[in-house]
Amino acid sequence: xxxxxxxxxxxxxxxxxxxxxxxxxxxxxxxxxxxxxxxxxxxxxxxxxxxxxxxxxxxxxxxxxxxxxxxxxxxxxxxxxxxxxxxxxxxxxxxxxxxxxxxxxxxxxxxxxxxxxxxxxxxxxxxxxxxxxxxxxxxxxxxxxxxxxxxxxxxxxxxxxxxxxxxxxxxxxxxxxxxxxxxxxxxxxxxxxxxxxxxxxxxxxxxxxxxxxxxxxxxxxxxxxxxxxxxxxxxxxxxxxxxxxxxxxxxxxxxxxxxxxxxxxxxxxxxxxxxxxxxxxxxxxxxxxxxxx
Amino acid sequence: xxxxxxxxxxxxxxxxxxxxxxxxxxxxxxxxxxxxxxxxxxxxxxxxxxxxxxxxxxxxxxxxxxxxxxxxxxxxxxxxxxxxxxxxxxxxxxxxxxxxxxxxxxxxxxxxxxxxxxxxxxxxxxxxxxxxxxxxxxxxxxxxxxxxxxxxxxxxxxxxxxxxxxxxxxxxxxxxxxxxxxxxxxxxxxxxxxxxxxxxxxxxxxxxxxxxxxxxxxxxxxxxxxxxxxxx
Numbered sequence: 001x002x003x004x005x006x007x008x009x010x011x012x013x014x015x016x017x018x019x020x021x022x023x024x025x026x027x028x029x030x031x032x033x034x035x036x037x038x039x040x041x042x043x044x045x046x047x048x049x050x051x052x053x054x055x056x057x058x059x060x061x062x063x064x065x066x067x068x069x070x071x072x073x074x075x076x077x078x079x080x081x082x083x084x085x086x087x088x089x090x091x092x093x094x095x096x097x098x099x100x101x102x103x104x105x106x107x108x109x110x111x112x113x114x115x116x117x118x119x120x121x122x123x124x125x126x127x128x129x130x131x132x133x134x135x136x137x138x139x140x141x142x143x144x145x146x147x148x149x150x151x152x153x154x155x156x157x158x159x160x161x162x163x164x165x166x167x168x169x170x171x172x173x174x175x176x177x178x179x180x181x182x183x184x185x186x187x188x189x190x191x192x193x194x195x196x197x198x199x200x201x202x203x204x205x206x207x208x209x210x211x212x213x214x215x216x217x218x219x220x221x222x223x224x225x226x227x228x229x230x231x232x233x234x235x236x237x238x239x240x241x242x243x244x245x246x247x248x249x250x251x252x253x254x255x256x257x258x259x260x261x262x263x264x265x266x267x268x269x270x271x272x273x274x275x276x277x278x279x280x281x282x283x284x285x286x287x288x289x290x291x292x293x
Numbered sequence: 294x295x296x297x298x299x300x301x302x303x304x305x306x307x308x309x310x311x312x313x314x315x316x317x318x319x320x321x322x323x324x325x326x327x328x329x330x331x332x333x334x335x336x337x338x339x340x341x342x343x344x345x346x347x348x349x350x351x352x353x354x355x356x357x358x359x360x361x362x363x364x365x366x367x368x369x370x371x372x373x374x375x376x377x378x379x380x381x382x383x384x385x386x387x388x389x390x391x392x393x394x395x396x397x398x399x400x401x402x403x404x405x406x407x408x409x410x411x412x413x414x415x416x417x418x419x420x421x422x423x424x425x426x427x428x429x430x431x432x433x434x435x436x437x438x439x440x441x442x443x444x445x446x447x448x449x450x451x452x453x454x455x456x457x458x459x460x461x462x463x464x465x466x467x468x469x470x471x472x473x474x475x476x477x478x479x480x481x482x483x484x485x486x487x488x489x490x491x492x493x494x495x496x497x498x499x500x501x502x503x504x505x506x507x508x509x510x511x512x513x514x515x516x517x518x519x520x521x522x523x524x525x
Contacts, residue, residue, distance in 0.1 A: 168392075175382045175393055181345055182380045186394045186435060187368030 002140035007258045009137075013146035015254025016153030017215060020208030021227050022234035022246045023160060024081075024201020030177040030241020031197050033096065034089055038103040039205055039231060040224025041110035045080050046073035046206025047125070047219045048114055054126045061126040069125075070152070070210045077206025078199040085198035090191070107224065115221035122218030131214065149211050153247075156204055160243050169196050177241035233272060237279045239286025248287055295355055295371065295442035295473045296321045297342070302350040302360075304334075304341045311337045312348065313497040319443065319490075324474040326484040326505070329494035330519045335477040336377050338494070339447050342475075343367055343374050355442065369396065373441030377448045377477070379432040383421025387412055387431055390420050394435035405434040408464040426457030433461065437468060444468065446476045450483060462486065481508055481518075493517045 025039045050073035058065035084106060092098045131148070134141045164170035172193045176183045183190045212227060213219040230253065238249030253272055261268035279286060297319035304312040311334050319325045327335050341348035344364040352360045359367050368374065382390055391405070391412075406413045409430040415423065420431055429449060436444055449465060450458045462483045468474070469487040478484050484491065485505050493501035500517070507513050 171385070171389055171393055175385060175389075178382050178384060179380055181364070182376065182382070183393070184364040185343060185345060185368060185374045185376065185380075187365050187396050187439075188393070189363075189365045 002138060003262070005137060005140035006142055007262050008255065009140075009142050009146050009150075011255030011258035012251060013149040013215070013254070014258060015251040016149040017208055017212055017227075018230050018234050018254050019153050019247050019250035020156065020204050020211065021231035022238065022250055023156070023243050024197070024204045025228075025231050026235045026238060026240055026242060026246045027173065027177075027197045028201050029235065031173055031180065032089075032093065032194050034093075034099050034103070035096065036103050036201075037100060037228070038084060038106040038110070039201070040226075040228030041107045042077040042081050042202040042205035042224070043209035043212065043227055044110060044114060044221060044224035046077035046202075046209030047213045047223060048118065048209075048221075049073045049076035049206065050210035050213060051123060051125050051219045059126075061128050063128050063130075066127055066131075070207050073210040074203040074206040077209065078203035081198040081202025081205075082195055085195055089194075089198070107228075111221050111224065118221065120221055122216075122220040124217065125210070125213040125219050127214055145214055149215065152207060152211060156207065157243065157247050160200065160204070163200070164243065169193060173197055230272075233276050235286075237276060237286055239289025242286070242288040245286055245288030297443055297473075297475060298351070298353040299338075299342065300351040300353075302338065302341055302348050302352060304337050304346050304348045306337070306346065311497055312341060314350070315494070315497070315499055317492045317499050317502060319473065319475045321473050322471075323489040324469045324472075324476060324487045325490040325492060326488040327475060327477045327492050327494060328479075328484065328518055333494045334497045335494055336447050339374075339445050339475070339477060342445060343372065371440070371442035373436035373439060373444045375432050375436050375444070375446040375449060377451065379425075379428045381420040381423075381428050381431045383419065385420055386417050387420055387423070388416040390431050391434060391438060394438050396439045400438040401440070402438065405437050408437070408467060409434055409460075424457075426453050426460070429453060429457070429461055430464075433464065441472075443473045443475065446474065446478075448477050448479065450478065450480045458483075481514065484508065 021043060025036060028034050028036050050069035053069040053072045054061060054065060058068060088102055088106065089099060092102060131145050134143050164174055172183060172188055172190065173196065176190050176193050180190050212223060216223065234246055234249045234253055237253065238245030253275065256275060257268035257272050260271035264271065299315055299317050302312050302315040303310070315338055327338065329335050337346055340346040342352050344362055344367045348360055350360060351358060354370060354372065359370065382393070385393070411427060412430055412434060415427065420428060423431065433449060449461055453461060458480065465483070466487050485508050488505045491503060491505050491507065492499055
């Protein structure tokens with residue numbers, strides 16, 4: 001029972017990280033039809049900004065310095081995403097192949113630049129000491145960092161859903177995911193919504209990058225690429241354009257991955273691919289897909 | 294000035310030259326109906342005016358060239374658009390659909406709810422669960438919320454039950470009394486009731502301009518529109 005609980009909470013924690021990577025990816029594709037291969041670069045930029053804050057700006061890690069590192073990582077990644085949208089993507093709307101090529105290019109450039117500057121070896125991101133502790137639930141000893149991932153993802157999920165539900169820009173984003181040309185035909189400059197979504201997506205990925213650095217025991221220029229693959233799987237399973245779909249799919253993938261890794265001796269990735277194939281065959285729009293471009 | 298002048302408008306989509314030099318004028322404070330058989334380019338013309346289809350040539354709204362402007366700027370100038378097939382946002386509620394369309398500081402909900410009182414009882418309902426007629430009411434209401442200088446309306450009674458056709462027609466007749474309107478409509482009874490001008494398209498060009506009295510002529514209707522006036 002204790003093993004089951006440990007695997008379950010670890011799976012939920014992993015799912016929380018997947019959600020942070022996938023939510024922005026889903027909204028960006030849902031609203032703009034942009035398949036953003038540079039999303040992993042947002043994650044990497046967030047992680048390295050967090051590393052810089054945690055080692056250079058506040059070298060003595062505390063809870064507050066870690067929160068500052070997460071926030072700075074989110075802001076840096078969000079601003080980079082916004083800059084990329086304004087300088088590059090803005091000129092390529094409705095040119096899907098060009099978008100894919102350019103975002104792949106941005107991803108490669110960011111990886112190369114960060115790798116050239118910091119090197120490709122993983123670097124340890126300092127965290128407060130209590131991150132290393134564990135809590136006992138029943139007979140299960142659960143590392144405390146799992147709850148941090150879950151908590152941060154829950155806060156960002158709530159914030160995203162609140163923005164989507166209660167603000168005008170959120171209303172425009174939800175409508176734009178369904179039919180962006182009709183949003184324009186109501187006199188709304190939908191590109192403002194595009195920029196907002198890129199920033200939000202970049203922010204979530206940046207925060208995710210800092211947390212993934214803790215989960216993976218290191219910050220590396222190559223981390224974005226490997227997590228991006230899972231981000232895409234979550235987006236496809238959850239449905240393009242749905243934040244809630246991403247959250248559900250992220251949990252499904254994270255938990256299944258962990259259980260399969262334990263009970264099927266390391267076959268977690270294989271089972272995830274089976275889930276992806278099953279969704280594509282039975283419900284190609286994903287669990288809660290909304291996109292209708 | 295709320296007149297609309299279309300000159301030598303061309304639209305090519307996926308290699309098909311759909312509009313081949315369309316010319317017409319929509320006078321201020323009058324209802325102009327754009328008629329023609331299916332597939333002659335009526336909806337394409339409206340979309341090109343609204344900037345939803347890329348066109349070349351000239352479209353002047355109140356003397357200002359709008360052909361190269363993005364759609365949202367054209368709408369902000371005062372062109373309200375009701376698209377063919379409604380295009381309401383299915384996952385949003387009726388209230389959210391209307392709220393999204395608000396541009397004026399004081400959107401005219403009194404007019405909307407007086408024309409379509411049914412919407413008032415369904416503000417919290419998801420628009421995708423409304424009947425076709427109710428969805429059309431939402432689509433028209435979005436355009437009526439703001440003080441538009443011209444209403445561009447594409448087949449507002451398409452696919453509606455006869456009772457709803459009457460309701461939508463009455464609403465449009467009410468609005469037509471004090472608006473400039475360009476309407477694509479297959480229902481000739483509605484056109485006769487509200488239009489002061491008719492324009493007929495065929496194969497991507499304007500082939501007739503005149504008054505709605507021509508629609509009384511059975512042979513005109515058959516030759517121009519390919520339908521019997523008595524049926525529509």
